[in-house]
Amino acid sequence: MNETFYDVMRRQGISRRSFLKFCSLTAASLGLAPAFAPKIAHAMETKPRIPVLWLHGLECTCCSESFIRSGHPLAKDVILSMLSLDYDDTIMASAGHEAEAIVTEIVEKYKGNYILAVEGNAPLGEDGMYCIIGGKPFVEQLRYAAENCKAIISWGSCASWGCVQAAKPNPTRATPTHKIPNLANKPIVKVPGCPPIAEVMTAVVTYLLTFDKLPTLDAQGRPQMFYSQRIHDKCYRRPHFDAGQFVEEWDDDAARQGHCLYKMGCKGPTTYNACSTMRWNEGVSFPIQSGHGCLGCSEDGFWDKGSFYERVTNINQFGIEANADKVGGIAAGVVTAGVAAHAGITALKRAQSQGEQK
Amino acid sequence: MTAIITPNGYNLDTGGRRIVVDPVTRIEGHMRCEVNIDENNIIRNAVSSGTMWRGLEVILKGRDPRDAWAFVQRICGVCTGTHALTSVRAVEDALKISIPENANSIRNIMQLTLQVQDHLVHFYHLHALDWVNPVNALKADSQATSELQQKISPHNPKSSAGYFRDVQTRIRKFVESGQLGPFKNGYWTNPAYLLPPEADLMAVTHYLEALDFQKDIMKIRTIFGGKDPHPNWLVGGVPCAINVDGVGAVGAINMERLNLISSLIDQSITFIDQVYIPDLLAIAGFYKGWLYGGGLSGTSLLSYGDIPDKANDYSASNLLMPRGAIINGDLSKVHEVDLRDPEQIQEFVPHSWYAYPDDLKGLHPWDGITEPHFKLGNKTKGTKTNIQELDENAKYSWIKAPRWRGHAMEVGPLARYVIGYAQGNKEITEQINFVLKTLDVPVTALFSTLGRTAARGLEAQWAAGKMRYFMDKLVTNIKAGDLATANVTKWQTDTWDSHVKGVGFTEAPRGALGHWLVIKDAKIENYQCVVPTTWNGSPRDEAGNIGAFEAALMNTKVERPEEPVEILRTLHSFDPCLACSTHVISPDGTELTQVKVR
Numbered sequence: 001m002n003e004t005f006y007d008v009m010r011r012q013g014i015s016r017r018s019f020l021k022f023c024s025l026t027a028a029s030l031g032l033a034p035a036f037a038p039k040i041a042h043a044m045e046t047k048p049r050i051p052v053l054w055l056h057g058l059e060c061t062c063c064s065e066s067f068i069r070s071g072h073p074l075a076k077d078v079i080l081s082m083l084s085l086d087y088d089d090t091i092m093a094s095a096g097h098e099a100e101a102i103v104t105e106i107v108e109k110y111k112g113n114y115i116l117a118v119e120g121n122a123p124l125g126e127d128g129m130y131c132i133i134g135g136k137p138f139v140e141q142l143r144y145a146a147e148n149c150k151a152i153i154s155w156g157s158c159a160s161w162g163c164v165q166a167a168k169p170n171p172t173r174a175t176p177t178h179k180i181p182n183l184a185n186k187p188i189v190k191v192p193g194c195p196p197i198a199e200v201m202t203a204v205v206t207y208l209l210t211f212d213k214l215p216t217l218d219a220q221g222r223p224q225m226f227y228s229q230r231i232h233d234k235c236y237r238r239p240h241f242d243a244g245q246f247v248e249e250w251d252d253d254a255a256r257q258g259h260c261l262y263k264m265g266c267k268g269p270t271t272y273n274a275c276s277t278m279r280w281n282e283g284v285s286f287p288i289q290s291g292h293g294c295l296g297c298s299e300d301g302f303w304d305k306g307s308f309y310e311r312v313t314n315i316n317q318f319g320i321e322a323n324a325d326k327v328g329g330i331a332a333g334v335v336t337a338g339v340a341a342h343a344g345i346t347a348l349k350r351a352q353s354q355g356e357q358k
Numbered sequence: 359m360t361a362i363i364t365p366n367g368y369n370l371d372t373g374g375r376r377i378v379v380d381p382v383t384r385i386e387g388h389m390r391c392e393v394n395i396d397e398n399n400i401i402r403n404a405v406s407s408g409t410m411w412r413g414l415e416v417i418l419k420g421r422d423p424r425d426a427w428a429f430v431q432r433i434c435g436v437c438t439g440t441h442a443l444t445s446v447r448a449v450e451d452a453l454k455i456s457i458p459e460n461a462n463s464i465r466n467i468m469q470l471t472l473q474v475q476d477h478l479v480h481f482y483h484l485h486a487l488d489w490v491n492p493v494n495a496l497k498a499d500s501q502a503t504s505e506l507q508q509k510i511s512p513h514n515p516k517s518s519a520g521y522f523r524d525v526q527t528r529i530r531k532f533v534e535s536g537q538l539g540p541f542k543n544g545y546w547t548n549p550a551y552l553l554p555p556e557a558d559l560m561a562v563t564h565y566l567e568a569l570d571f572q573k574d575i576m577k578i579r580t581i582f583g584g585k586d587p588h589p590n591w592l593v594g595g596v597p598c599a600i601n602v603d604g605v606g607a608v609g610a611i612n613m614e615r616l617n618l619i620s621s622l623i624d625q626s627i628t629f630i631d632q633v634y635i636p637d638l639l640a641i642a643g644f645y646k647g648w649l650y651g652g653g654l655s656g657t658s659l660l661s662y663g664d665i666p667d668k669a670n671d672y673s674a675s676n677l678l679m680p681r682g683a684i685i686n687g688d689l690s691k692v693h694e695v696d697l698r699d700p701e702q703i704q705e706f707v708p709h710s711w712y713a714y715p716d717d718l719k720g721l722h723p724w725d726g727i728t729e730p731h732f733k734l735g736n737k738t739k740g741t742k743t744n745i746q747e748l749d750e751n752a753k754y755s756w757i758k759a760p761r762w763r764g765h766a767m768e769v770g771p772l773a774r775y776v777i778g779y780a781q782g783n784k785e786i787t788e789q790i791n792f793v794l795k796t797l798d799v800p801v802t803a804l805f806s807t808l809g810r811t812a813a814r815g816l817e818a819q820w821a822a823g824k825m826r827y828f829m830d831k832l833v834t835n836i837k838a839g840d841l842a843t844a845n846v847t848k849w850q851t852d853t854w855d856s857h858v859k860g861v862g863f864t865e866a867p868r869g870a871l872g873h874w875l876v877i878k879d880a881k882i883e884n885y886q887c888v889v890p891t892t893w894n895g896s897p898r899d900e901a902g903n904i905g906a907f908e909a910a911l912m913n914t915k916v917e918r919p920e921e922p923v924e925i926l927r928t929l930h931s932f933d934p935c936l937a938c939s940t941h942v943i944s945p946d947g948t949e950l951t952q953v954k955v956r
Binding site: 005023026029030031032036039040041043044048049051056058059060061062063064065066068069070071074075076079080083084085086088089090091092093094095096097098099100101102123126127128129130131132133134135136137138140163164165167168169170171172174194195197198236237249250251255256257258259275280281282284285286287288289290291292295297303307308309 | 381388544590601
């Protein structure tokens with residue numbers, strides 16, 4: 001799938017002698033006996049795991065936390081056997097200069113052959129100094145690591161869209177990966193969500209490794225396998241929507257019977273994600289199943305689309321089954337599509353008129 | 359160079375060699391640490407700097423207070439939910455909303471679940487590599503490892519020699535690949551690592567086991583909150599409805615869901631008792647001569663308290679986690695803490711990258727101002743966008759300096775445990791005495807890096823027990839016919855007074871957490887958070903007091919200055935969370951909305 005580490009070094013004009021010396025030094029730096037050096041050399045000559053630089057900008061680390069909740073594959077198997085997570089400041093052993101040196105090493109030695117994973121985003125305000133790594137703006141580290149990478153994964157809504165720190169008025173000018181000025185032109189896979197579902201994250205990684213190519217992306221840059229259908233369309237409470245059975249207030253009889261949360265502000269009708277099918281934490285539940293409406297956390301600018309408890313209103317009465325590409329961020333119009341396609345217009349009208357009577 | 363004595367009693371000497379650690383890794387968020395070491399490699403000056411700022415509270419201005427929990431929850435995805443809980447409590451305080459007993463039990467179970475998972479992940483995945491050498495584990499004898507395991511935890515079924523041999527084989531293959539991943543460039547030849555190979559192998563095995571198990575614990579929160587990280591919360595109660603045997607019960611908290619939660623609680627208790635606590639004691643046993651890192655823990659400690667037994671009573675006597683303040687090292691007197699008193703909690707900014715109209719005065723959070731003001735001191739080495747060495751005489755951190763009656767304070771599990779111990783809390787005292795006796799160390803050994811790490815483990819054990827307590831309470835209440843989970847009498851904004859303010863607090867895994875907010879005409883007028891790492895990671899204040907991180911690093915010996923194992927040990931013992939600590943904002947917000955949008 002990839003060039004081996006040894007191939008890369010040879011291509012860069014490094015002699016076999018230097019390569020073996022490197023292996024000895026690696027063994028020594030680990031406090032291992034010299035006998036380990038040939039084993040390391042053998043491994044590097046044969047099948048390397050693809051290196052990953054997982055950088056963190058302005059974020060809350062929820063994406064990493066989600067990643068380690070993956071049930072299949074387990075996070076430990078991803079880290080030990082599938083890829084080489086060489087830089088991730090949340091879990092890496094080294095710190096300071098030794099940590100920074102890893103970024104340089106991977107960028108230099110694996111040119112075009114490592115994955116850049118970005119969690120969080122870079123603030124451009126104050127010359128980038130709202131997020132400082134090694135005394136320098138994070139955006140510099142991001143640009144440097146992007147220059148030679150094979151592809152970029154934008155984890156979560158921060159890296160994909162900007163998320164909470166980019167909500168109005170975006171005081172730090174937090175900027176998602178694909179909008180960073182002067183960033184190398186590399187393929188970007190957006191995996192939005194706050195955070196994304198754990199198994200979606202590990203599936204994106206394992207797809208890359210298994211099929212040795214990027215997943216098919218929609219026009220917004222998201223893997224279509226997970227982000228091409230609305231939560232509303234696959235929601236198990238959808239029949240209650242169509243039947244006009246709605247929760248009217250928290251903890252009412254309808255809430256206890258699991259009726260539709262549309263009137264409580266659920267953003268399922270305008271949100272493209274896999275929550276209602278894959279569900280969360282190994283299928284245990286998802287927001288609507290646990291009684292709260294969807295916040296729409298995988299959509300661009302979801303923080304600035306009105307209260308989470310405001311019903312999606314202003315519904316046009318016509319529309320067709322739109323795909324995610326056409327919908328973009330226009331919340332109100334999308335509901336139309338779902339309603340018309342599923343003959344739920346009457347139900348919706350009923351919901352609207354009931355709302356007005358309240 | 360210059361030597362200063364701080365008001366809180368530290369001799370700072372900026373002579374000697376300056377060591378910079380940036381990024382500090384295995385924490386949440388971004389921080390930088392600089393120390394000066396003398397000719398004997400002893401730390402004589404410490405500077406801790408928060409290196410990120412997100413401006414969340416300015417973003418909250420003008421928003422619907424019922425939405426605030428979702429925004430502030432995104433302050434931190436590691437202690438996910440604790441900010442959300444603090445927020446709904448603050449809004450409920452402002453609007454005088456009481457919540458049903460079931461909602462209180464469910465919230466407590468969620469918060470305690472976080473304590474257990476967060477402490478577990480911290481110990482194994484953020485902190486262990488400061489004490490445990492995974493490469494050394496390759497030298498272990500698997501039979502001897504098995505014997506060690508059976509000795510320290512006789513009931514743990516995963517203790518055979520074959521089990522450890524399999525794990526060792528996997529680690530060997532990993533190391534022999536030459537691709538060390540997260541263990542790359544670690545300090546594996548540093549003499550600071552003291553464990554025998556067998557203890558290293560046991561701990562690395564549990565590093566992997568804990569990584570598998572922590573995801574299961576959090577399913578409890580997914581049942582109640584729909585997802586984790588970042589489950590859903592609700593002002594007035596919890597969003598999940600209870601329906602045990604009515605129509606549509608399959609879609610609510612029902613018998614099957616209760617059984618799943620109950621089973622996960624049992625597994626959590628077992629894992630902590632059979633794995634976490636025995637490992638903690640075993641590892642501590644090898645390091646008990648390493649008693650650095652006490653810092654403020656022997657003198658200045660603060661806790662707000664948490665886990666209300668009965669709903670809606672936030673007085674100290676109803677809180678199962680202790681509240682109080684200890685100052686001047688006087689454990690005989692635990693002071694009352696009042697979050698509303700403008701004289702008690704104040705934040706200072708003379709050494710923080712913010713501006714006040716008068717930089718020398720502290721402000722209570724309800725009156726706080728936060729305007730970012732990034733400015734480096736004259737003695738900074740490097741440039742604005744390439745800092746070599748910070749000038750701690752000037753502003754040097756994105757973290758403010760909160761003080762309790764002028765004192766720099768430590769917060770967190772150790773603070774809670776020392777305060778509980780000083781108050782004679784029976785459960786806490788029994789746990790502490792057990793550890794002191796097992797390790798054969800005096801009570802003063804608590805005031806150390808290891809004391810902090812031990813208190814966290816004990817607290818995880820306590821929290822797992824309390825999950826069971828509140829689960830039983832929830833079931834008992836349901837049995838009595840009470841299914842209520844939300845109070846909606848004040849859900850509609852037209853039922854609200856036009857101008858109110860409130861405060862909410864929790865004990866986050868990392869320590870005392872408070873949110874103060876002002877609501878005007880149903881919108882957020884001001885929102886201010888003072889979080890655990892703001893307390894612990896604070897820079898100096900106007901009087902020159904150093905913060906808890908800085909104090910804890912003082913006078914520590916480093917074996918190899920270029921390999922900051924000891925610095926990481928002590929910083930990690932606080933479990934720093936930088937995204938939490940660096941997001942503050944002004945009460946009127948107006949200045950901030952205009953700044954720096956170039």
